[in-house]
Amino acid sequence: MIIRRMVLRRLDLPLTRPYRLAYRTFETFEPFMVEIEDEDGRRSVSDAHVSPGSSAETRDGAWRFLQQRASAAIGRPVREAKAEILDHFKTSKVATTALVTAIEIMENNFHLQIDDNVSLPLLAPVNALDAAGIEQEMESGIARGFATFKVKVGKDVAADLLRVEMIRKAVAGRATLRLDANRAFSRDDAVAFAARLDPEGIELFEQPCDADDWAANTAVAEASPVPLMLDEPICTLADIRRAGEIPNVGFCKLKLKRFGGVDRLVTGLRAVRENGMEPVLGDGLGSELHNWLEACAARREITNAGEFNGFLKPKERLFRNPMPFEAGEIRLPPGYRPELDEQKIERATREQAVFQA
Numbered sequence: 348m349i350i351r352r353m354v355l356r357r358l359d360l361p362l363t364r365p366y367r368l369a370y371r372t373f374e375t376f377e378p379f380m381v382e383i384e385d386e387d388g389r390r391s392v393s394d395a396h397v398s399p400g401s402s403a404e405t406r407d408g409a410w411r412f413l414q415q416r417a418s419a420a421i422g423r424p425v426r427e428a429k430a431e432i433l434d435h436f437k438t439s440k441v442a443t444t445a446l447v448t449a450i451e452i453m454e455n456n457f458h459l460q461i462d463d464n465v466s467l468p469l470l471a472p473v474n475a476l477d478a479a480g481i482e483q484e485m486e487s488g489i490a491r492g493f494a495t496f497k498v499k500v501g502k503d504v505a506a507d508l509l510r511v512e513m514i515r516k517a518v519a520g521r522a523t524l525r526l527d528a529n530r531a532f533s534r535d536d537a538v539a540f541a542a543r544l545d546p547e548g549i550e551l552f553e554q555p556c557d558a559d560d561w562a563a564n565t566a567v568a569e570a571s572p573v574p575l576m577l578d579e580p581i582c583t584l585a586d587i588r589r590a591g592e593i594p595n596v597g598f599c600k601l602k603l604k605r606f607g608g609v610d611r612l613v614t615g616l617r618a619v620r621e622n623g624m625e626p627v628l629g630d631g632l633g634s635e636l637h638n639w640l641e642a643c644a645a646r647r648e649i650t651n652a653g654e655f656n657g658f659l660k661p662k663e664r665l666f667r668n669p670m671p672f673e674a675g676e677i678r679l680p681p682g683y684r685p686e687l688d689e690q691k692i693e694r695a696t697r698e699q700a701v702f703q704a
Contacts, residue, residue: 348387351385356698357379361374364474371399380393393636393637394636397441398632412439413439413442421703443608447607448608459609464679464681465642470493496524498514501529524549527554550574552567552573575598576596577590581601591619616648653677665692671683
């Protein structure tokens with residue numbers, strides 16, 4: 348297969364409600380979409396989303412990288428182009444992933460072939476801040492089939508502990524909680540928060556301190572009554588091995604957009620277990636297309652609630668055959684492949700660049 352044409356798009360996907368993280372509040376998702384066409388007219392499409400503030404990678408830098416690599420790939424065999432793109436992985440991890448997964452889809456990658464019925468439970472974020480709102484949101488979420496909820500912390504130790512207790516009371520043992528600080532705590536605040544935490548009903552405490560501050564996160568792991576999960580610093584097999592050496596780091600979260608492709612992601616998920624931890628997968632900022640790819644990787648590798656739930660947040664879904672979701676689970680039937688809604692994609696496109704032979 349020879350790459351004949353590539354179309355790059357910057358999309359704008361408004362959300363149904365603001366998505367609040369410790370470092371940023373999102374009103375819209377802005378993924379980069381990559382479309383590849385070969386000499387026989389076969390097309391494949393993928394995407395990935397740069398999250399400003401979560402790493403040093405920027406949207407403008409990723410857009411430049413995409414254009415440079417697309418220009419270089421025209422007229423090249425797909426395997427050769429993929430290898431060359433991966434040689435530049437460290438320059439732009441998200442953009443590399445968008446390009447490589449588009450090629451993997453064109454190649455009909457083994458991990459994307461759904462042969463049996465697949466059910467993948469997802470977690471749901473907790474947005475409410477007051478007791479009445481929390482109770483209403485928990486009742487609604489449990490009624491819709493969710494059994495795991497993510498609670499964002501990291502701004503104020505006392506206020507975060509109080510909110511966690513309100514959520515625990517509303518859940519009343521009917522679901523599990525994951526706490527996520529998104530790197531927002533200082534070392535001292537994270538240790539104080541963890542030391543005062545009641546572990547009942549809490550599965551894990553995610554990324555308390557800065558991604559590069561391994562010493563601070565190690566100190567929190569020592570103080571925490573629940574296992575830690577590292578997220579933002581995990582981009583390579585070496586990162587996984589390093590995380591596995593820290594006592595009480597029981598979970599390691601991987602995201603497709605930080606691993607450079609589905610094949611590399613699956614290798615990473617298996618390495619997590621080989622290093623004594625449980626893998627967690629998913630990008631809450633991913634589009635339906637990106638989350639479908641993560642779901643395909645998860646079906647043989649993940650045994651807990653997936654975090655590939657970003658597709659539930661935009662006002663519009665991108666597929667003509669939306670990814671089946673019922674009772675808190677993605678449910679993929681045998682042979683499922685997404686069919687993109689071209690009109691919705693055109694409406695969402697804010698900028699595009701075309702490269703062809």
